[in-house]
Amino acid sequence: ASHIESLTKYLPAIEHQHRSQAKAWFAYSRRSERIAAMLELVASEPEMRVSAEQFEENPWRLVVSNGVLDLRSRKLKLLGHDPSTYPLNRAHVIYDPDARSEAWDKFVVEVMPDPKLRSFVQRACGYSLTGSTRDERFLILYGPTMTGKSTFLLALTELMGGYGVRFPIKSILVSDRQKVNWGLLRQPGKRMAVCEEVERDVEFDSTTIKPLVSGDPLALRQSRGILEFRPTCKIWVAVNDLPRARADDDPLWRRLSVVPFREQVPLMRINPLLKEQLSNRTVNGPAVLNWALAGLRAWRKNHGLGSCAAVDRATAEYRHWQDPVSLWIEECVDRSDNGNGKRMNTSEAYSHYLGWSDRKHVIPLMRAEFARQLSRRFALDLEREKKPGKGVGKPVRGWAGLKLKGDGRM
Numbered sequence: 001a002s003h004i005e006s007l008t009k010y011l012p013a014i015e016h017q018h019r020s021q022a023k024a025w026f027a028y029s030r031r032s033e034r035i036a037a038m039l040e041l042v043a044s045e046p047e048m049r050v051s052a053e054q055f056e057e058n059p060w061r062l063v064v065s066n067g068v069l070d071l072r073s074r075k076l077k078l079l080g081h082d083p084s085t086y087p088l089n090r091a092h093v094i095y096d097p098d099a100r101s102e103a104w105d106k107f108v109v110e111v112m113p114d115p116k117l118r119s120f121v122q123r124a125c126g127y128s129l130t131g132s133t134r135d136e137r138f139l140i141l142y143g144p145t146m147t148g149k150s151t152f153l154l155a156l157t158e159l160m161g162g163y164g165v166r167f168p169i170k171s172i173l174v175s176d177r178q179k180v181n182w183g184l185l186r187q188p189g190k191r192m193a194v195c196e197e198v199e200r201d202v203e204f205d206s207t208t209i210k211p212l213v214s215g216d217p218l219a220l221r222q223s224r225g226i227l228e229f230r231p232t233c234k235i236w237v238a239v240n241d242l243p244r245a246r247a248d249d250d251p252l253w254r255r256l257s258v259v260p261f262r263e264q265v266p267l268m269r270i271n272p273l274l275k276e277q278l279s280n281r282t283v284n285g286p287a288v289l290n291w292a293l294a295g296l297r298a299w300r301k302n303h304g305l306g307s308c309a310a311v312d313r314a315t316a317e318y319r320h321w322q323d324p325v326s327l328w329i330e331e332c333v334d335r336s337d338n339g340n341g342k343r344m345n346t347s348e349a350y351s352h353y354l355g356w357s358d359r360k361h362v363i364p365l366m367r368a369e370f371a372r373q374l375s376r377r378f379a380l381d382l383e384r385e386k387k388p389g390k391g392v393g394k395p396v397r398g399w400a401g402l403k404l405k406g407d408g409r410m
Contacts, residue, residue, distance in 0.1 A: 126298065137256075141238040145240060
């Protein structure tokens with residue numbers, strides 16, 4: 001519209017008999033439908049086209065407000081902005097190598113007093129600055145309320161700006177697969193994906209999580225067809241209650257890391273302004289970026305994220321509690337009678353397991369799944385049922401050498 005307006009300055013040069021026609025043409029061209037038609041014509045010109053490949057971002061470059069950080073250089077270099085690279089995202093923070101924040105340093109020590117755990121999380125933050133997914137890690141910040149989980153993640157997502165995205169936890173939970181996964185549709189080009197507020201009695205969908213954290217190509221159905229992209233995001237989840245996860249899903253557990261947040265802040269010490277202060281991009285953003293960049297250097301020096309004792313222990317405990325059959329076996333089954341003629345059939349085992357689940361407030365498995373879990377651990381034994389005066393009957397599934405502890409009653 002402004003270009004058309006600028007052309008009116010040439011009206012005096014137009015011959016008088018054609019001037020009224022020119023004025024009418026200018027007025028007609030200002031209409032929205034005419035402007036849309038012109039833009040459509042311009043877009044069809046070859047020199048105006050930009051291929052999708054030109055928008056593929058360098059995973060080792062981080063665009064900040066005052067330049068572009070080369071994350072692979074030994075000494076971080078701040079390069080100038082280059083519009084020809086077509087950057088899709090930008091971190092909403094200024095890079096200042098001398099920026100420090102006493103408030104941030106104090107906060108991370110308070111919520112993560114274990115220095116090894118703190119170093120692990122710092123490396124994970126540095127890893128999240130990149131577009132790499134080579135560590136294939138899915139991070140779960142787990143702990144009660146008022147332990148700093150949401151404050152920590154808010155500061156990071158504010159720092160990440162366009163590289164970060166918040167998405168609903170339902171995107172990575174078992175649900176109706178026919179629905180459009182709007183949460184994942186927002187993730188192309190992102191480097192840090194954060195979700196919180198997990199409901200109870202839900203289950204992680206490993207078929208979505210595994211390709212998402214591994215950087216494998218994803219094809220998502222949407223209203224206009226199929227969207228294909230290669231994920232570059234690192235998933236961070238903050239929960240008070242851990243969702244269910246299949247204990248026998250080894251590929252999922254290889255990628256999953258539980259980060260314990262257990263230091264609750266007493267009510268009298270809660271600072272209601274702390275979350276707002278730490279997430280302020282101008283005041284604390286440059287210092288938080290430097291903290292994450294220090295983690296990036298440690299991540300590179302360590303040749304990966306690695307782990308630490310606190311994370312390994314919390315993850316192992318999580319997996320242990322996701323296997324109720326093993327817990328029931330440990331507590332209720334005697335395995336010391338091998339070869340002594342003892343036998344436990346499926347019916348009595350499942351009946352006992354249901355009572356145990358009710359007492360422990362554990363959601364029980366269906367009978368078929370329960371039998372499958374036992375078959376993974378013990379050799380199945382088929383014994384013919386004996387009926388008085390009728391000989392043997394149909395085979396009964398069971399396990400030799402096992403018996404319920406005590407008298408078998410709850």
